[in-house]
Every structure is written in C-alpha cells, then in structure tokens.
Amino acid sequence: MKKVAIVGCGAYMDSGYGCPGEWRCLKAAAMGDHVFEDNSQVTAFIRCECPGRTTLPNLGMAMKLSETKPDVIHLSTCLVNAKPECPYIKAQDLAAMLESKTGIKVILGTHDYH
C-alpha cells in the first residue's frame, strides 16, 4: 500500500466548513478514490500556513518524526482548486518546489467529493 503525505491549505482549513481534514482527503486515500490510484495510507497531514514558508520544513519534520518517507505527496483539492487563488504561490509552483526539495513526486489534488 502506498504511503502518502497530504498538504492542505491552512487558511481554508481555518474557515471552511464540512472539511478540510475531516474526511474527504482521508476517505479518498483510504478507499483509493478519485486522484488516488490505490488504497493509500496517510502517514502525514500538513497544514500550509500563510505565507507558506513553513510548509517545507513542517513536511520535513513530519517525515523525520514519523520515521516514514511517503511514496507520494498530494496537495489537497482545496489548495489546488482554491478560488480565489492563493495569493502567495501557485499550486504548481508549490508542487515543483516540494518535489525538488524532497525528491518525492507531488500530485495535484486529492478528491472530487462535494
């Protein structure tokens, strides 16, 4: 089973309702739904915090403390499809930065639940 780390948009998590982090990303990973190709184990769930400077170190710390290197990193659907968009960084650029710094493939999105 694949191990995955998920990065969600903390700004949305603070003000959204019915999610994020409550079930959508977690269910999609567990069931292998939508963006996930197979049932996956979530080994880290990181909140991006504006302006995003702590995301990489927090991800690194989660991997270190959990002693688990994920096979894949997912940026959450709420982060990738944010409207209005994140004012600090495009999801594609955040993905490219995390991928180059960690050497782990980053996938845009997690689920299509409403």
Ligand code: SF4
């Ligand atoms: S920097 Fe962007 S992606 Fe990160 S929490 Fe703020 S709005 Fe969300």
